[in-house]
Amino acid sequence: MDAVRPTSPRRVKVYTLEDDKWVDRGTGYCSGMLEGGPHFLVRNENDTSQTLLKATIEGSTQYQRQQDTLIVWTDSQGNDYALSFQEPDGCLSLCEFLINIQHTIEPNISLVAVVSNGQDGEVTEVIAGPVPEPCFPTDTNLAELLELLNQGAKSNKFKETLLDFIKNDGFLTKLIETFHRNEQNKNLINLYYLCDIVKTLVFYGESAIMETFVDDDAIDGIVGILEYDSEFPNYKTNNRQYLAEKTSFKEVIPIQSDEIKDLVKRTFRLYFLKDVVLARLLDDASFNCISTMIHLNEDQILKFIRSDPEFLPALFKLYDDTNDLSVSKARDGIKLIHQFTLIAKKFQPVPQSEFYKALIDQGLVRLIQFAFKDSATESRILATELIVTIIEHDVLLFNKNETEIDTTLISILIEVLLQDPNVGLKTQAFEAIKVLLDPANIAQSTLPFNSTLGNADGNIDTSLVESGYLQSFYKGAAEKLFSPLEKRISSPSSKSTTITYSNLCELLNFVAREHDRALSKTFILEHNLLRGIGNLHRKCYSLQLRLSALRCIKSIIMLDDEDYVRYLIENDVLHEFMSMLRETARQNNLVNSACLSVLHLVLQNKALMNFKALRNYLVAKYSDTLSLDPIGLELIASGEDAREQSLQAEATEVSPTSPDIPDDVEQENSPLTSKNARRIEDDLATPEKKKKLNNIILKAGKTFRINNYTEEEEASET
Structure with missing residues (x-):
């Protein structure tokens, strides 16, 4: 503590108590002085040579602070004084002076605050006072000891004395002995006092005190004391029984450091106190105290795991193919690594990356491969959670090269998504794959400092990383991932199959929207994935799967991409969708609403070229189905309006000397030029014209394109 200094003068009125009345002795300036011993000195404001009070x-002496501007006390001769300060800061300054005097020169004086407590009148709170000496607990002084601990809670000096008393003089040992004696004698009153004493010590929020609670020779007694809570006299917990029967220190790989072993035990006990024994009691200060202790312990444990040259290599050696491993021990290793990753998740990004990278470098992939081959579902679940935790932090940590996706990891996840019968695991694998393929996660990943993917300024070019990363995905894993969409579903009624294909629909939707368009579109069209999505609309499949496919198709349409739209039209991908629309026509349900939303999307964007092409295709081929719903009728009407506008536009362009337009027979035998295509497109709304159009397409030997032809296409077809 800093040396005590005199205070600056503060304006004040001096009062003395005479015949039960406070008498004003004048106004002056009060200072806290040290010369000749600590004292208050008040000089007259009009004549500084006159002293009003010393x-x-x-x-x-006990000094009372009342409200914000009064200090009242009775001196050793029984005289009562009061100082009424003009400003609260003046009162606060003199109170701080008194506190410093009590801490350094006069330890027996005290300063209390008199606080109004509503209907309960006034109560006093000790600000500074004599530090009482702690005493050992006995069967007869527990009430006094509890009162002493409550009084000393605000005194740092008392806490220091008490801590020394606990650590060096055997205070906890005496407390636990008293507990066992009173428990044996069934003295509930004393047991309740003991519980309140331990709770008071917890509320001190001192890490040094909590450290003594989790010692080997103290934890059982402390937990036992806390079983007897006066607030719940009719209930008693069995925390000691749980500690004795349910907990044991199990080593998958022997830890050579006794310090780390002890740290693991102490950390578990702190968790047990925080989350079980004291869960409803802890205030913010004590909760933060225990949480900080746990965090520091876990930091040391993770540093040991990461840096110890023997622990991780020995652990991952359990998963070598050549090793005659114990399956039970290998499963315990999965649980252990899973716990470590969850602990590391609470730390800052850099130590997280360092720990995860150490696991991967030492052989984490071997553990994951074993887990997904293991028949125990728990192993696969823990391994999937482990993967998700790491890749959510940084998707590139599993990659040996920052520009290539790790095919081993994603192959494992794809295998789980496509083959594992557990629906929960499929969903986890889907989420993990989505995280791995998210360009935003790739851009935010922590790249090596020696990366060669830099720009002129030496900074990492994330676009190069993203491009190389995604290219490696489409060259390797993408074909395996989406291969089921190129095949017919074997058992459409299976829940597992439904989940698999629904996830594939979402992943296809995701890569089409988020990935570089050139990469994703080329892959999707070359592998006919949209045709596979279209087939999922069939009536024999589950409603959930049909809606998933519909969402995917709608998302593709919303991209407003000419190549996608051309593929949809040329391959009649929307055929099954229109069948579903016919099934649910004029039904007030979710399926019909989802179908109509696609038509509404086309109608809303009818001015755009690609949406116009879709509209004309739907009107030409499915006008009978469209006519079953109001939105479909509106779509047909918009096509009629467009046809009339087109005819009017062409009429204005034709010169008076232009030859007559060929009749229908001549048109059927003429080349499919862009002009003819536009004329045919205008006539699609009538059934007889559609029939003739089919004949023309059949003779042309190719699928009709709604899109306007280029001059080169026109020349080649001619």
Whole structure:
């Protein structure tokens, strides 16, 4: 503590108590002085040579702070004084002076605050006072000890004395002995006092005290004391029984460091106190105290795991193919690594990356491969959670090269998504794959400092990383991932199959929207994935799967991409969708609403070229189905309006000397030029014209394109 200094003068009125009345002795300036011993000195404001009050600070005088501007006390001769300060800051300054005097020169004086407590009148709170000496607990002094601990809670000096008393003088040992004696004698009153004493010590929020609670020779007694809570006299927990029967220190790989072993035990006990024994009692200060202790312990444990040259290599050696491993021990290793990753998740990004990278470098992939071959579902679940935790932090950590996706990891996840019968695991694998393929996650990943993917300024070019990363995905894993969409589903009624294909629909939707368009579109069209999505609309499949496919198709349409739209039209991908629309026509349900939303999307964007092409295709081929719903009728009407506008536009362009337009027979035998295509497109709304159009397409030997032909296409077809 800093040396005590005199205070600056503060304007004040001096009062003395005479015949039960406070008498004003004048106004002056009060200072806290040290010369000749600590004292208050008040000089007259009109005549500084006149002293209104000189009051020595000594003995066991108790000073009271009332409201914000009064200090009242009775001196050793029984005289009552009061100082009424003009400003609260003046009162606060003199109170701080008194506190410093109590801590350094006169330890027996005290300062209390008199606080109004509503209907309960006034109560006093000790600000500074004599530090009482702690005493050992006995069967007869527990009430006094509890009162002493409550009084000393606000005194740092008392806490220091008590801590020394606990650590060096055997205070906890005596407390636990008293507990066992009173428990044996069934003295509930004393047991309740003991519980309140331990709770009071917890509320001190001192890490040094909590450290003594989790010692080997103290934890059982402390937990036992806390079983007897006066607030719940009719209930008693069995925390000691749980500690004795349910907990054991199990080593998958022997830890050579006794310090780390002890740290693991102490950390578990702190968790047990925080989350079980004291869960409903902890205030913010004590909760933060225990949480900080746990965090520091876990930091040391993770540093040991990462840096110890023997632990991780020995652990991952369990998963070598050549090793005659114990399956039970290998499963315990999965649980252990899973716990470590969850602990590391609470730390800052850099130590997280360092720990995860150490696991991967030492052979984490071997553990994951074993887990997904293991028949125990728990192993696969823990391994999937482990993967998700790491890749959510940084998707590139599993990659040996920052520009290539790790095919081993994603192959494992794809295998789980496509083959594992557990629906929960499929969903986890889907989420993990989605995280791995998210360009935003790739851009935010922590790249090696020696990366060669830099720009002119030496900074990492994330676009190069993203491009190389995704290219490696489409060259390797993408074909395996989406291969089921190129095949017919074997058992459409299976829940597992439904989940698999629904996830594939979402992943296809995701890569089409988020990935570089050139990469994703080329892959999707070359592998006919949209045709596979279209087939999922069939009536024999589950409603959930049909809706998933519909969402995917709608998302593809919303991209407003000419190549996608051309593929949809040329391959009649929307055929099954229109069948579903016919099934649910004029039904007030979710399926019909989802179908109509696609038509509404086309109608809303009818001015755009690609949506116009879709509209004309739907009107030409499915006008009978469209006519079953109001939105479909509106779509047909918009096509009629467009046809009339087109005819009017062409009429204005034709010169008076232009030859007559060929009749229908001549048109059927003429080349499919762009002009003819536009004329045919205008006539699609009538059934007889559609029939003739089919004949023309059949003779042309190719699928009709709604899109306007280029001059080169026109020349080649001619």
